[in-house]
Amino acid sequence: MTKPDTPLDDVERAHLVDPTDTTYAIDRFAPSPDVVDLVRRHWVPVWHLPEGESSEQAVLQYPVCLVVVAHDYARFYGVQSGLSRTTLVGTGWAAGVMLQPGAGRLLLGRDVSTVTDRHLELSDVLGSQVVSDVRAAMTDPQDPGCRREAADSLEAVIRAHLPLDDEGRLVNDLVDHIEHDPSVRQVSQVCDRFGLSERALQRLTRRRLGLTPKWLIQRRRLHEASERLRAGPGDLAAIAHDLGYADQAHFTRDFRRVTGMTPGGFARRFAAGADA
Numbered sequence: 001m002t003k004p005d006t007p008l009d010d011v012e013r014a015h016l017v018d019p020t021d022t023t024y025a026i027d028r029f030a031p032s033p034d035v036v037d038l039v040r041r042h043w044v045p046v047w048h049l050p051e052g053e054s055s056e057q058a059v060l061q062y063p064v065c066l067v068v069v070a071h072d073y074a075r076f077y078g079v080q081s082g083l084s085r086t087t088l089v090g091t092g093w094a095a096g097v098m099l100q101p102g103a104g105r106l107l108l109g110r111d112v113s114t115v116t117d118r119h120l121e122l123s124d125v126l127g128s129q130v131v132s133d134v135r136a137a138m139t140d141p142q143d144p145g146c147r148r149e150a151a152d153s154l155e156a157v158i159r160a161h162l163p164l165d166d167e168g169r170l171v172n173d174l175v176d177h178i179e180h181d182p183s184v185r186q187v188s189q190v191c192d193r194f195g196l197s198e199r200a201l202q203r204l205t206r207r208r209l210g211l212t213p214k215w216l217i218q219r220r221r222l223h224e225a226s227e228r229l230r231a232g233p234g235d236l237a238a239i240a241h242d243l244g245y246a247d248q249a250h251f252t253r254d255f256r257r258v259t260g261m262t263p264g265g266f267a268r269r270f271a272a273g274a275d276a
Contacts, residue, residue, distance in 0.1 A: 013227040016058040016083075016259060019270050023049045024057075024088060027144070029151050037164040037172065038103040040064060042151040046141045048091045059084040060222055060258065063175055063209050065104035065112060067122065067154060069134040070094035074122035076108070078115030079210055083258055093141040095134050095150040097158065101175040102168025105208050106161045116210035130157040170194070171208045178216045182224065185244040187213045218254065221245075225255060225263065233267035 024047035031039035040062075049055055061084045066077040071092050104112040108125060123131055130153060137149035164172070174194055178184050184193075190213055191198055201213050209216075221243045228239055240251035255263050 013223055013230075014060045014062060016060065016226065016266070018055075021055055023047055023053075023055045027147050029148065032155060032159075035155055035159050035162065036100075037169070038100055038106070038158050038161060039097055039155060040100050041098040042154070043096050043098070044093065044147040044150060045096075046093045046147075047088045049089055051090075053089075055088040057086045057088060058259070059086075060219065060226060062098065062179075062223075063211055063216055063219065064101050065099045065108070065115070067097040067099065067107075067126070067158070068094055069096075069122065069131055069150070069154065071135070071138070074131040074134075075119040076115070076122050076125040077119045078104070078112060078117065081117055081211065081215065083260065093138055095138065095147070095154060097151075097154050099158075100164075100168075100172050101209055102164055102171040103158070103161070104210075106164065106168060107158065111207045111210070113206050113210040126157050130154065167204070167208065171204065174204075175209075175216065178213075179220050179223075182220070182243075184217060184220075187217070190217075222255065222258060225251070226266070229263055229267040230270045231267075232271055233264045236263055239263070 024045050026043055026045045029042035029044075031042065047055070059080075061080045063079055065079065066075075068075050068077065071094075099107070104115075108115065133153040133156075134150045137153055138146050140146050174190065177193060178190060184190060187198060187201065190196075191201055194201070196204070198213075205211050205213050205216065225239065225243060228234075236251070237248045240248045243251060245251040245254070252262055255261070255266070259266065261269070
């Protein structure tokens, strides 16, 4: 079990992990073809830290809900609008599903805005049987077969919520467009592309994502910044310009407000990890 070979992975660039941290490893699995409308990615981290030590995992979360079963908790997470932080201690494991943007409301049964920056007990959302099934599968967290079986158990209960509705498909397409087209810098561009008024778009993203369209664009910028800064600080003014910021100061302010680090500090952290 290894970490991804490249920080340019579309999920890994959101994970602001200390590059020198070797206390954990993550398996990532693609979803089965029939559930790609609902499931974006599976991940199964396993960790071991000496007594008295801890490891904080910081993530610039994508605009999706998460389903997580761990050895000691099971939760349904709404989107963290800021930086998502998890502290690992001792020895443990988790089996998680990154849902597609349109899937959260189907599983939750109500507007996703009700769980923004919150989590619920998974048994209250998907029932207790899936929690039992995942923990039964993870008899040996070091066994790749057990990790795959745990992911399959989660996928099975999510599969029961197919098919994705038309509005959910629209949300999936909308988020995909914003994430993969760096020329999208204004909410009005999204409205034009999908034939929606700004008010209709605001209502849609609040209902299905618990977020604003402006948040989606800003988060895409921060993900791209995280990816580019791993290669070194370079010309920060040029990066700010490329990401659509008015100037470097606005870029630095946004990056530091969400991550707690300046762009230069973040880049130096990764440079130090590469040297190590």
